[in-house]
Amino acid sequence: MEQISPAGSARDALLRAANEELIEKGHAAVSLRAVARRAGVSHAAPAHFFGDRAGMLTAVATEGFAALSRALEDAARHATDSGRPVLEALGRGYVDFGLEHPALMELMFRRSELNPDDAGLIEAQRSALGCIRAAVADLAGADADPDAEEWSLVSWAVVHGLVSLVHEGVLARVSENDPDAAADLARRLVAVYGEGLASIARR
């Protein structure tokens, strides 16, 4: 192996290689052996560290959820700082993240490719969802609106659905077959929905 190996770095190298493979080839084409080759280790090394393919992808997806949480927190903070509506910024942040990291975002929700019961994964998921939940509860006001929980889930479904539809190339088909236009359309729809929701909230 031509690389200097500061102890325990093989695992990190594998994780980095897995991320690169994911970005370049998409989640379906990530193979243990290709990742091992890229990291410069034997073909069975990934299984040694992660158990199996699902284990390796779960590790990648968990990092992805952590990154999503950070992105959402940043979006919320910037919005409050500049006095803009938080929920819309959050939705925008979710969609932006999904559009910037398509392969990762798809992997993160591909239950069948992960170990869905992995504790770290679940924790990271909850943390990401918590951001949206808090924002909707906030928007509903301190009067403990019983619908707040439901609308936070609907809002999640909107942004998640938009990201999915862009990834799946269906929105592109709707709008002039241009993928960039589809992304713009998705962001515009977030704004449309945000305004609608706000108008309901203030009754």
Place this chain on the structure above:
Amino acid sequence: MEQISPAGSARDALLRAANEELIEKGHAAVSLRAVARRAGVSHAAPAHFFGDRAGMLTAVATEGFAALSRALEDAARHATDSGRPVLEALGRGYVDFGLEHPALMELMFRRSELNPDDAGLIEAQRSALGCIRAAVADLAGADADPDAEEWSLVSWAVVHGLVSLVHEGVLARVSENDPDAAADLARRLVAVYGEGLASIARR
């Protein structure tokens, strides 16, 4: 081969076998060879008819979109017949279809596993989307609301996102970890969204 073969039936048998494999094992686990075994033909027969794996799955997905269109049309017809709001019935129909045929619904939107440029597939997709579009345009009234198109897409995103979140098992995690509860929750959220949208429409 032990089965009587009315001419050209091998293709049909393969398609049927592919559907069964899909339902039993999920889209990721559908293999050309397993489908061939189930249909009682040689391991290369599927490729002969469908070109490759993506071609076979595209054929299955195209049938799926046709079935979805039928389900949506039925839902719309029943709603108009009984004077209930069409859009909500449509959303409900979309979600019900997705929850009743999870593996199929996931496959239908798994761009990387299909031939996304297949003419038949695109046509079937457009037809299904057309149902939602028409209903939203209808709800917006004959006054050619310029937002109608956008809200139809948002509505699509809502129901699509809900189905995705249930499939991915994330909604189940939100609601007591019970998959049935997640399905019920999804249906309730469709109703919540439908009411909200209606309240916006009537200003």
Place this chain on the structure above:
DNA sequence: ATCTCGACTTGACGCTGTCAAGCGATTCGG
């Protein structure tokens, strides 16, 4: 009667995930 063509089959290739076994260095108990 031959030619062709479509519907398959047969056999091979390289790639995949997974598993059992091995190997060298480090750590640790006696």
Place this chain on the structure above:
DNA sequence: CCGAATCGCTTGACAGCGTCAAGTCGAGAT
């Protein structure tokens, strides 16, 4: 200080996979 156990990783094998090239064989056209 020495043997044993553990860790990190490799080697080698296995079956299943998608795909491709070549072959078989019957039916319909010339």
